[in-house]
Amino acid sequence: MACKKGCCGGAGRKGSASGKGSAGGKGSAGGKGNYLALEACRVVSFTRESPDNFTLKLSKRLECEPGQFVQVSLPGVGECPISVCSASGEPLELNVRQVGVVTNALAQLKRGDAVFVRGPYGKGYPMALLKGNSLVLVGGGCGVAPLKGVVEYVARHREDFREVYLFLGFRSPSDVLFQRHLAGWKARYRLSVSVDENPANTCFDGKVGFVTKLLEEARFDNSNKVVFMCGPPRMMDACAAVLRGKGFHDDQIFVSAERLMYCGVGKCCHCMIRGKFTCVDGPVFRLDELGGFKE
Ligand SMILES: Cc1cc2nc3c(=O)[nH]c(=O)nc-3n(C[C@H](O)[C@H](O)[C@H](O)COP(=O)(O)OP(=O)(O)OC[C@H]3O[C@@H](n4cnc5c(N)ncnc54)[C@H](O)[C@@H]3O)c2cc1C
Numbered sequence: 415m416a417c418k419k420g421c422c423g424g425a426g427r428k429g430s431a432s433g434k435g436s437a438g439g440k441g442s443a444g445g446k447g448n449y450l451a452l453e454a455c456r457v458v459s460f461t462r463e464s465p466d467n468f469t470l471k472l473s474k475r476l477e478c479e480p481g482q483f484v485q486v487s488l489p490g491v492g493e494c495p496i497s498v499c500s501a502s503g504e505p506l507e508l509n510v511r512q513v514g515v516v517t518n519a520l521a522q523l524k525r526g527d528a529v530f531v532r533g534p535y536g537k538g539y540p541m542a543l544l545k546g547n548s549l550v551l552v553g554g555g556c557g558v559a560p561l562k563g564v565v566e567y568v569a570r571h572r573e574d575f576r577e578v579y580l581f582l583g584f585r586s587p588s589d590v591l592f593q594r595h596l597a598g599w600k601a602r603y604r605l606s607v608s609v610d611e612n613p614a615n616t617c618f619d620g621k622v623g624f625v626t627k628l629l630e631e632a633r634f635d636n637s638n639k640v641v642f643m644c645g646p647p648r649m650m651d652a653c654a655a656v657l658r659g660k661g662f663h664d665d666q667i668f669v670s671a672e673r674l675m676y677c678g679v680g681k682c683c684h685c686m687i688r689g690k691f692t693c694v695d696g697p698v699f700r701l702d703e704l705g706g707f708k709e
């Protein structure tokens with residue numbers, strides 16, 4: 415089946431087995447049979463989140479860890495990596511920002527349509543290792559998607575963690591994602607939401623300013639806390655600086671990195687970051703392992 419993007423994981427391709435793709439946790443597709451195998455699923459629901467963002471719920475129930483990703487494809491169009499934003503074992507949810515060929519084609523899908531998925535791939539947030547800590551989740555734009563997966567995990571393992579702080583930044587009120595979940599998150603966790611600007615002066619229950627402002631105003635220190643960040647590199651860089659000012663060390667901060675990917679399983683070398691494969695060594699890295707987050 416042709417892939418207009420020329421990516422190697424296009425529909426129908428068979429994988430040559432190797433353990434290289436098994437970097438993820440127990441949910442990783444690697445190491446078991448054909449880890450490039452595509453699975454056809456149906457769209458269960460399509461939810462418009464903002465003018466350029468939507469969430470697909472698919473028929474596939476995926477065992478995975480928060481922070482892992484899947485490769486999603488449409489025959490004859492292409493394939494792209496998208497983070498899992500649902501809980502392990504639940505129908506797979508993917509939050510997608512429309513930026514190009516595949517994501518715009520995914521935006522045309524309707525309930526009942528077919529879509530192909532392979533994965534999950536990569537290393538997610540090491541939730542089991544971090545038991546007993548408070549979690550500080552910092553997300554920007556569609557970087558909030560993998561953090562929703564973390565929130566879903568915490569909901570099922572609440573006794574494993576202390577406080578949960580959520581700092582979410584968006585461009586404007588109309589870009590705020592997962593609005594239907596925010597009241598529930600606010601009731602259970604320490605949620606703060608900011609928008610960069612509120613041009614139409616719409617009613618918005620949050621701060622106007624960058625998400626760094628929310629972090630600056632937060633009254634906490636670094637004790638028994640770990641930070642999970644996902645968003646644009648400049649945002650994560652600025653947030654890391656604020657956190658260091660509050661006493662956090664880079665080994666307390668986990669970032670989700672984005673690189674152009676094709677195979678997703680450590681074969682094509684398109685996703686290298688500081689000598690590591692984003693697809694198998696990441697996409698979640700501890701900040702000290704990356705030596706900072708400058709692009
Ligand atoms: C591990 C991982 C998880 C991701 N999770 C999500 C997610 O949950 N939701 C989401 O909306 N997006 C996510 N992305 C980004 C998503 O994969 C890209 O937006 C997508 O590949 C764009 O495909 P396209 O065919 O629509 O765009 P294209 O037509 O391929 O490109 C549009 C533009 O985006 C650039 N681009 C494409 N892919 C990337 C990339 N990976 N990094 C930087 N620039 C890129 C292209 O160079 C081009 O300028 C993730 C990426 C990675 C690596």
Ligand code: FES
Pocket residue numbers: 674675676677678679680681682683684685686691692693694
């Ligand atoms: S995407 Fe091919 S090696 Fe990572």
